[in-house]
Amino acid sequence: MAYEKLLTRNIHRDNSHTIDVYLANGGYQALRRVLKEVSPERMLEEVKTSGLRGRGGAGFPAGVKWSFLPKTRDKPRYLCVNADESEPGTFKDRLLIEKDPHLVLEGIILSAYAIDCHTAFFYIRGEFHRGYRVFQKAIDEAYARGFLGRNILGSGYSLDVLTYRGAGAYICGEETALLESLEGKRGLPRLKPPFPAIVGLYGCPTIINNVETLANVPYIAERGAAWFAGIGRPKNTGPKLFCLSGHVKRPGVYEAPLGIPFMELLNEHAGGMLHPDRPLKAAVPGGSSMKVLPAPRCDVLLDFDSLAAAGTSLGSAGGMVMDSSTCMVGALLNLAEFYAHESCGQCTPCREGTGWFVKILRRLEMGEGRPEDPDLLLDVARRVEGNTICPFGEAVAWPVSSYVTEFRSEFDDHATRKACPFGAASVR
């Protein structure tokens, strides 16, 4: 069955980032029709019925999130687009932002219309210099053509979209840290509740959605919720961008319906393993914060519920592939150093725990480990998980506990041999 590309339909065209190319291929038609014929309430209902789940990591249904906004209208409400794509192994939003910014922008306008909001923010990670320039230009083009600003296409609906650049902080991808950053502060996550839909940016009701989530909305508006819900699997509907990197022949972003088999993504889309003589050892289908799967358990379907049943998560679909040459202690040390660097330091279990992970893993990898170290890692992971303000605690505890549990003999080996069996060539 041939799958029709949607999210990546335009990316291979010349000048796909320009409004002229987008318009020439049917762009902004959905917006035109919705502003003329569809009420905000019906647009919201359509997204709800489509089953669209957030593509940023948590997989929460977008339409349900939107419906949490208070009915009272004494304060402005805001839409914040989370373009702070920072989960290691994830580079799908970058593709949309750089190659099809108007698809994203049309999704933003339709979504803002559905929640009756008149100011949207596009928070993009600071390192995406090119993406920022491309997206700002797309916004400028949209204003010039009457798709943004006052009285859009004569509908009476008005919307401003403001870009905001981050400045290098993984934690700002967490939605409440993003809001703090957008307010001009250190990106320290907030306690929830209250949830941002009630108390968000500047204390006002705020919806935060991932870039890819919103890029689906023009298709839902154009072809309807029932059509969208027919793609993928029950409760895991729609098209999806899957990233694959590491030891594969063709690292990249591949579009497929939710629920395609991981092995199909690896072998057919990404061309299989990088070195024919080095078989698959492990993969993290969802991005570095998710639990690792050893090769024999990689025969999984890539959707929210299937991966949860397999003991891991779809996350941001930032798949990482490791072959037989990979030292799992070294790989985990690499990630632990990432999390130790990126912990905002607000919660003691995370701030101290990430430091301990690095210290213990480093001594194991350097041949100075102790026999009790693997258990100590598990113990610290248990004390971090569930004890922090934001999900960063889980994001570091899950890789630690899963790498140690799934590859226990390798960790024990490092401790008893007092050496890394993979030598200096490993990932360390």
Place this chain on the structure above:
Amino acid sequence: MSGGGAAQGSSATVPVSPETDRRIDALLTRYPRRSSALLPALHLVQDEKGWISDESMAYVAGKIGVSPAFVAGVVSFYTMYHRRPVGKHHIQVCRTLSCMLRGGRDVMNRLRSRLGIEPGQVTTDGRFSLEWVECLGACDTAPCAQVNDEDVALLDPAQADALIERLRQGR
């Protein structure tokens, strides 16, 4: 710390060009709250000066209406703000897993030996600086790097050589 024009309504000195000063003023009313102008203002200062000095922080604090200590807290939180000058070509090599699986360390080692500096250092002529950086979100071109605001794929040490040649020739 003296000399230079005084910022409007403030006694702080203006360490940036009139153009940057004007652009920062425009930021103050761009967002619903003035405080939101802080991160973009710091970006503008760094774009011009290359780094954020104490003087710059005091100047930005005066513009936004917060204390210099508050600005220092923000600057120190975000890794992209430099607290000391970097090289004309600031090279950042990704050190996170997908890049390291593809030979990121070999690329860094080649850059270190070509430039004669360690990560965190600047060459004595001020032309190059080198740094490790966390995942740049470009794992399809691993090992990846950034030179100032340009993305570069450094797929092997030979490409690291070619990059240094290109930058030395001023391209």
